[in-house]
Amino acid sequence: MRHVLSVLVENKPGVLSRVTGLISRRGFNIESLSVGPTEDATMSRVTAIVRADDVAYEQITKQLHKLISVYKITDLTNDRAIERELALFKVNATPERRSEIIEIANIFRAKIVDVGRGSLTIEATGDEEKLKGLEDLLRAYGIKEIVRTGKIAMSRNSKEG
Numbered sequence: 275m276r277h278v279l280s281v282l283v284e285n286k287p288g289v290l291s292r293v294t295g296l297i298s299r300r301g302f303n304i305e306s307l308s309v310g311p312t313e314d315a316t317m318s319r320v321t322a323i324v325r326a327d328d329v330a331y332e333q334i335t336k337q338l339h340k341l342i343s344v345y346k347i348t349d350l351t352n353d354r355a356i357e358r359e360l361a362l363f364k365v366n367a368t369p370e371r372r373s374e375i376i377e378i379a380n381i382f383r384a385k386i387v388d389v390g391r392g393s394l395t396i397e398a399t400g401d402e403e404k405l406k407g408l409e410d411l412l413r414a415y416g417i418k419e420i421v422r423t424g425k426i427a428m429s430r431n432s433k434e435g
Contacts, residue, residue, distance in 0.1 A: 277312030
């Protein structure tokens, strides 16, 4: 099963290595990983997507709780979480086909971030399905390169009053 794990950790060197090392030592592949500072400069949020059965996943979270630098673990798997990812697509773009590619980008609310002699670079954010749809359409023009970030996720529900 696919699990979305949000881990609040100390913003210090080596913490990410300890978190990812613990997961990989258990034999699980991290499908997506994103790390960044939070509203509190002393903390970072690690968002990891892993595939594991429920028993193994529970074992991972119990081990993570034992790490001194881990403050809070949130399982966003069954929450109605908001998930987003950023992708950059460098696409072959002859002058005759540029307007078609720009129109596709506009449909997906993506931005043209660079124009070269024979290419366009498109920036898109969204969930996995949206980015896959854009990629599928751009393949017809010839994709030179794709770069994607890891997913980030946040619960839709406010836990505050």
